[in-house]
Amino acid sequence: MxxxxxxxxxxxxxxxxxxxxxxxxxxxxxxxxxxxxxxxxxxxxxxxxxxxxxxxxxxxxxxxxxxxxxxxxxxxxxxxxxxxxxxxxxxxxxxxxxxxxxxxxxxxxxxxxxxxxxxxxxxxxxxxxxxxxxxxxxxxxxxxxxxxxxxxxxxxxxxxxxxxxxxxxxxxxxxxxxxxxxxxxxxxxxxxxxxxxxxxxxxxxxxxxxxxxxxxxxxxxxQMTRAALRAAPDGEWTWEDQLDGDGIDAVPVRIAVRLRKQGDAIDIDFAGSSPQVRGPVNASPASVLSAALFFMRTLAPEAPNNAGCLAPLRLHLPPGSVVNPDLPAAVNARTATVKLACNAMLGAWSQAGAGVSVAPHAGVATVMSISGVRDDGQRWMLTEIIASGAGASALGPGRSGVSTDIGNARNTPVEVLETEAPLRVECYAIREGSGGGGLHCGGHGVRRVYRLLEGRAQVSYRGERHASQARGVQGGGPGASSAARMLRADGSVEVLGARARIDWHAGDRLVIETAGGGGWGEAPASAQSLSRNPADPANQGTNR
Structure with missing residues (x-):
């Protein structure tokens, strides 16, 4: 032919x-x-x-x-x-x-x-x-x-x-x-x-x-992906991050990656990541492959979006680990693990001095599944995906209120939520001050407040960065942690951890605050006052 x-x-x-x-x-x-x-x-x-x-x-x-x-x-x-x-x-x-x-x-x-x-x-x-x-x-x-x-x-x-x-x-x-x-x-x-x-x-x-x-x-x-790799320096780089536990046991869940780049090929090795855990944050190999494909696409974004992008990659996922669990591991909350795996690859590559250096993103979009019963007995159900802050880069600040890296999901419009469920969204705002400081600040998370208007409901909550922060790179500061709490109609407050199930009654308000992305670069001395420190409560903005 x-x-x-x-x-x-x-x-x-x-x-x-x-x-x-x-x-x-x-x-x-x-x-x-x-x-x-x-x-x-x-x-x-x-x-x-x-x-x-x-x-x-x-x-x-x-x-x-x-x-x-x-x-x-x-x-x-x-x-x-x-x-x-x-x-x-x-x-x-x-x-x-x-x-x-x-x-x-x-x-x-x-x-x-x-x-x-x-x-x-x-x-x-x-x-x-x-x-x-x-x-x-x-x-x-x-x-x-x-x-x-x-x-x-x-x-x-x-x-x-x-x-x-x-x-x-x-x-x-x-x-x-x-x-x-x-x-x-x-x-x-x-x-x-x-x-x-x-x-x-x-x-x-x-x-x-x-x-x-x-x-x-x-x-x-x-060919385009291999050409991008050949243009980058050879070397070996590592990065580690940690989940806020597995929701069951009080044990750290480590995500560790080692990148080895030689010529026009790259090895991505997750050896050193935690063994599989009892809670549902284990991720199947198919899920982690998505993070690896996303990383490979960042190397040659102009290449056709097909199997050729993966050809230069050798991916190692240790059996029995949190990134390759054995049956019958629970896996429903695997998004947190996959997004941190993606962050880890980007963080390791940021040390290579190739392409655009990017700080870690907030870690994971907050996901809630809410099921309730109206006063007339009618059942309703919805799933919410709430955005967070992107990491800053050498090109500029991170974006605020976005579904980062492998996420790319959209928020559900308030009008749709309030039509499909007996909820009122009382606040939906950028969480000012939650992005990490630096020459380029990390993107801010969001604040979303819901009130249940009638009946009762149950919330399955999956968050992340409650006990950790998105790190800055090149001298940038970390983003703020996430937070979630239920404000009861009687005035009491229940604080939610990174993974929780909680009952919701009419009149109660659910407050969700998502994490910010890491900052990039050390801010000049003259700009320190503009480079917020998210660990300082005074810099958390008016929406906390």
Whole structure:
């Protein structure tokens, strides 16, 4: 085949693939029933080749996009592409088969031309509830995965005739929100069906060039990533961070990373991280791979967003550790671990003197699953993702009130919250003074205050940086810690730790204050008064 023809088609095909996955993403969000996907964007879409190589992914949530790679591999191990048929769909969420945590349901549909699988369309969405011991399926006091919800190995969920009723019935019977689950799965299926149609049409247009052009795009991403690595100095750098415990035992949970860069390859080794813990902060390998993919993408951001970006990487996750736990570890709160793993890689790389040095971000977006009953007995449920502060960099200050690094989730608008639940948001503000000081200050966290208007509710709270701070780099100061408390209607106050379950009664107010990012660089003496110290209560702003 003429190499010039392949080269000429690379950019048109890349744009067509990117357009397809972005339309999958947008359609899935518009069709979703649950606000965490519809408003928060906690979902992802991607396209794969029949051998499981990622060829395109939507511009959405990096936390999920990298994890689709092992999920699709898990589906292919159980259902080889050669045996797939038109109209089939596959479903899974098992962390030991390539999944992340149980609320993230993954749907895969093959794309066939003349009876042969030429690609796979895949989506992942965080579902409101898949069972388990707590509403929302993210119990902060879980000690094993069996308490977290329904665990699905890769299953054939649909045939050309439609969904397998037995699988769907089991899912709905185990969910506290079966209508939302059914609607969200339909949104995922619509998205992979859209992707299959668009990819099939692209394959018809390009004919025999389709497969070699996709191979060339993956090779291009690898070449661009390796070129970025060659331009950086060789060396070895380490970084450590620590979680605020596991929610069960009063033990430190350490995230340690060592980067070894030689030539056009890089090793990322998490040896030295804590053994797996009893609480739910353990992270499956699929989750940590997302953080590694995000890091690799920062090296060559202009490269096509596909499997080639990972080719120069050797990733080591010690078995039985908090970043690669053994069954039956609890994993529902893995986001905290994954985000600190991402911070650790960025922190280690900041010592390399290559590219733009960035201070650690706040650590994790605060996540709450809230389930309640109105005075008339009607049940309601929602999941909140609350942003924090980004780390400053050599280019300037960190952004305030954003979902950092692998997060990229959006906040749920106040109007939506107050429509779907008996809540009033009494304050939503930037938490001034929470960013670390320095030549460039870290981004500030946010303050959000909710009042329950009627009935009763239960909150599963997952925070981070309650007992630690995002460190500054190059002489910058640390960001402020997070805080959360329940102000009871009777005047009493209950302080929440980083992981908690708490009852909520009408008239009580829940106050959430998220952490700030680390500062970058030492502030000049003349600017010390402008470089806030978040450890000083006088500099915490008026919203504390």
């Amino acid at each position: 003429n190499a010039a023809h392949v080269t000429a088609q690379m950019e048109p095909v890349r744009l067509a693939l990117q357009g397809a996955v972005d339309r999958m993403q947008g359609g899935m969000m518009r069709a979703a029933y649950s606000s965490i996907a519809r408003e928060g964007g906690d979902c992802a879409a991607a396209l794969f080749l029949p051998d499981g190589r990622l060829v395109a992914q939507a511009r959405s949530l990096p936390l999920l996009l990298g994890s689709l790679i092992p999920a699709v591999a898990g589906v292919l191990r159980r259902f080889p592409a050669a045996g797939m048929a038109q109209g089939e769909g596959y479903l899974m969420n098992d962390p030991w088969s390539g999944g992340t945590h149980l609320p993230d349901l993954i749907v895969v549909r093959p794309v066939l031309q003349q009876g042969v699988v030429i690609a796979l369309a895949a989506t992942c969405m965080h579902h409101q509830d898949v069972g388990g011991m707590a509403p929302g399926s993210i119990p902060p006091n879980a000690t094993e995965i069996y308490q977290e919800g329904l665990r699905l190995p890769p299953l054939r969920w649909r045939t050309a005739a439609g969904p397998e009723d037995g699988v769907t019935a089991i899912l709905e019977a185990n969910s506290r929100t079966p209508a939302n689950l059914r609607g969200d799965l339909a949104a995922q299926w619509s998205a992979v069906s859209l992707g299959a149609r668009e990819l099939g049409a692209l394959a018809v247009r390009t004919g025999a060039l389709f497969a070699p052009v996709c191979d060339a795009l993956i090779a291009q991403a690898e």
